[in-house]
Amino acid sequence: TLEKHVKQISKQDWDDPVIVDREDEIGKLGHTIEDMRQKLIQKDETERTLLQNISHDLKTPVMVIRGYTQSIKDGIYPKGDLENTIEVIEGEAEKLEKKIKDLLYLTKLDYLLRQERQYGTFDIQEVIKEVVERLRWxxxxxxxxxxxxxETMLTGDQEQWSKLLENVLENQIRYAESYIEISVRSTKKHTLITIKNDGPHIEEEMLSSLYEPFNKGKKGEFGIGLSIVKRILTLHHADMTIRNDQTGVCYSISVPRN
Structure with missing residues (x-):
């Protein structure tokens, strides 16, 4: 019976549950196969949802670009004149380019999670200054x-940390009303990076699922940025908590020190 189930699962036919009514070694094996079956079903559903979201997310800017391009061919300028209409096309093309780059980067991080990694050391303060200077305008x-x-030296991939901070700060900038506050503190075991803004609170029901790809808040802007953040944190054995406080939203990143 177990052999039959395993053969079905190998062919991606995993609709039938594995039921083994015994508690010996064969029973334990049956329970393990059933656990594997359920996880494969969940993974398959996640991948299907992800593909649907990717298709939808990429389709919208493509539709806008094609629609505006066709209008220009017909001698019609939806935004009043040629220059303003082309600006809309350029804006949608930039959005499309960023989405594609993020998807490729997410795939790269998933690959790195399965590989051995050789890290160097770098000053996280300098990375923060560089990213802030680039985004503040x-x-x-x-x-x-x-x-x-x-000076705060971390062991890791400097380029990935730059990407992490970029994604976190893009969210902060999008929702902040008047200020963003960044602080770095070190203890014997951890480096603590705190980033706060005075924007609106995140819906409570969303706080536990912000890292899921294409999860979107009120403005529909989360995309996959925080999924990239989560992958980078995992690669560096670090973690981040996101919480609402009295003045806005606070991101707290804890990085172990070697």
């Missing part, structure tokens, strides 16, 4: 409060 009215130590 996207919303000039924000006040940045940055409280860093003189």
């Amino acid at each position: 996207s919303k000039k009215e924000l006040n940045w409060k940055i409280d860093l130590e003189e």
Whole structure:
């Protein structure tokens, strides 16, 4: 019976549950196969949902680009003139490019999770300064409060941490109303990075599922950025908590020190 189930599972035919009414070694094997079957079903459903979300997320900017391009061919400018209409096309093309890059990066991180990694050391303070300087001009009215130590060395992949901070700060910038606050503190065992903003609270029911690909908040903007963050944290044995506080939303990142 177990052999039959395993052969079915190998052919991706996993509709029939594995029922073994015994508690010896064969029974334990049956329970393990049933556990595997359920996880494979869950993985299959997740992949199907992910593909549907990818298709939907990429389809929208493509439709806009094609629609505006056809309008220009017909001599019609949806945004009043040629320049403004082309600006919309360029904006949608940028969105499309970012989505594709994020998807490729997420795939790269999934591959790295299964490989041995050789890390170097770098100063996380310098990475934070570089990312902030690059992103702060996207919303000039924000006040940045940055409280860093003189030097904080981490062991890891500097490029991945730059990507992590970029994704976190893009969310912070999107929702912040007047300021973003960043601080770094070190203990004997951990480096603690805290990033806060004074934007609206995240819905409580969403806090536990923010890292899922294509999970979207009120503005529909989460995309897969926080899924990338989660992968990078896992690669570095670090973790992050997201919580609402009195003034807004706080991201707390804890990185083990070697």
